[in-house]
Amino acid sequence: MGRVIACANQKGGVGKTTTVVNLATYLALSGAHVLVVDLDPQGNATSGFGIDRTALDRSVYDAIVDDSSLAALITRTAVPRVDIVPAAMSLAGAEVELATMDQRERRLQRLLATVRGDYDYVLIDSAPSLGLLTVNALTAADGVLIPIQCEYYALEGLGQLISTIHLVRDHLNPDLAIDGAVLTMADPRTNLSNEVAAEVRRHLGGAVFESVVPRSVRLSEAPSYGRPVALYRPESKGAQAYQSVATELRGRIEGRSGDPARPTRGRSDVSTNVSTSPTAGPLQHAVAGVDR
Numbered sequence: 518m519g520r521v522i523a524c525a526n527q528k529g530g531v532g533k534t535t536t537v538v539n540l541a542t543y544l545a546l547s548g549a550h551v552l553v554v555d556l557d558p559q560g561n562a563t564s565g566f567g568i569d570r571t572a573l574d575r576s577v578y579d580a581i582v583d584d585s586s587l588a589a590l591i592t593r594t595a596v597p598r599v600d601i602v603p604a605a606m607s608l609a610g611a612e613v614e615l616a617t618m619d620q621r622e623r624r625l626q627r628l629l630a631t632v633r634g635d636y637d638y639v640l641i642d643s644a645p646s647l648g649l650l651t652v653n654a655l656t657a658a659d660g661v662l663i664p665i666q667c668e669y670y671a672l673e674g675l676g677q678l679i680s681t682i683h684l685v686r687d688h689l690n691p692d693l694a695i696d697g698a699v700l701t702m703a704d705p706r707t708n709l710s711n712e713v714a715a716e717v718r719r720h721l722g723g724a725v726f727e728s729v730v731p732r733s734v735r736l737s738e739a740p741s742y743g744r745p746v747a748l749y750r751p752e753s754k755g756a757q758a759y760q761s762v763a764t765e766l767r768g769r770i771e772g773r774s775g776d777p778a779r780p781t782r783g784r785s786d787v788s789t790n791v792s793t794s795p796t797a798g799p800l801q802h803a804v805a806g807v808d809r
């Protein structure tokens with residue numbers, strides 16, 4: 518059984534999609550079979566793999582809302598061993614339609630049960646919200662991966678995300694783990710970026726990946742060519758960073774057992790250091806929103 522990982526952070530533009538697309542690619546280049554599920558109506562993961570979402574007849578919406586088979590929606594990408602369930606704008610209506618449905622939080626979990634056995638990893642890209650689609654992602658997942666942008670308000674809203682994860686654990690998915698947090702768009706030349714990274718590590722401890730993704734023009738250009746950075750500029754710093762994130766993830770998940778289904782981190786990881794006491798210095802404001 519593959520490990521299902523939801524990439525989530527309700528803050529917009531922190532690198533969720535960039536992380537999903539490039540992590541999926543490097544996991545696949547290291548031999549894993551990966552399914553990407555694009556659960557964001559913006560469809561950026563879909564277009565990031567070069568698929569024209571405006572031309573799609575069907576998308577993940579049809580499975581989530583209309584009970585179409587998920588297997589029938591799986592599409593190959595240009596990256597060997599990476600498949601995708603694409604998203605289209607129709608998915609925007611799913612939030613509203615799900616609201617009155619039976620088992621509305623478990624739709625994706627049920628759908629994935631039929632296909633996850635074919636993959637080593639299933640990576641879910643979620644929208645910048647904590648709505649029902651994201652709750653579906655967290656309910657279907659074994660673990661959550663949280664991209665955190667190295668900027669001033671980095672930790673704002675993180676408390677709310679952690680609270681949502683706890684709620685999902687309490688009511689829907691008791692084994693949901695936090696697989697880690699990835700620092701993104703870091704600029705090691707600036708004090709602010711370094712301070713934010715240190716602050717995040719202080720709060721989340723060992724949950725934070727050692728590999729840090731730097732700000733990289735190549736990473737932001739790659740989607741306009743419909744390619745993961747590995748197929749665009751594999752020598753760039755951004756590409757190398759995601760390659761090490763992928764290696765680190767495999768190490769964390771597969772651990773010594775070599776079995777992707779067995780996490781090395783339990784559900785008690787990370788949990789709580791996020792409820793913050795006041796911090797001194799310029800980052801005080803950045804963490805002010807972190808309350809559980």
Ligand SMILES: Nc1ncnc2c1ncn2[C@@H]1O[C@H](COP(=O)(O)OP(=O)(O)OP(=O)(O)O)[C@@H](O)[C@H]1O
Nearest residue numbers: 529530531532533534535645702731732733736737
């Ligand atoms: N390390 C990076 N260096 C430079 N640009 C980056 C990096 N990571 C992401 N970007 C760019 O920043 C923007 C936001 O990234 P991305 O789309 O991955 O974030 P997101 O969290 O998925 O956003 P949303 O919340 O809208 O779904 C994109 O234009 C992307 O190309």
Ligand SMILES: [Mg+2]
Nearest residue numbers: 533534557561
């Ligand atoms: Mg996105």
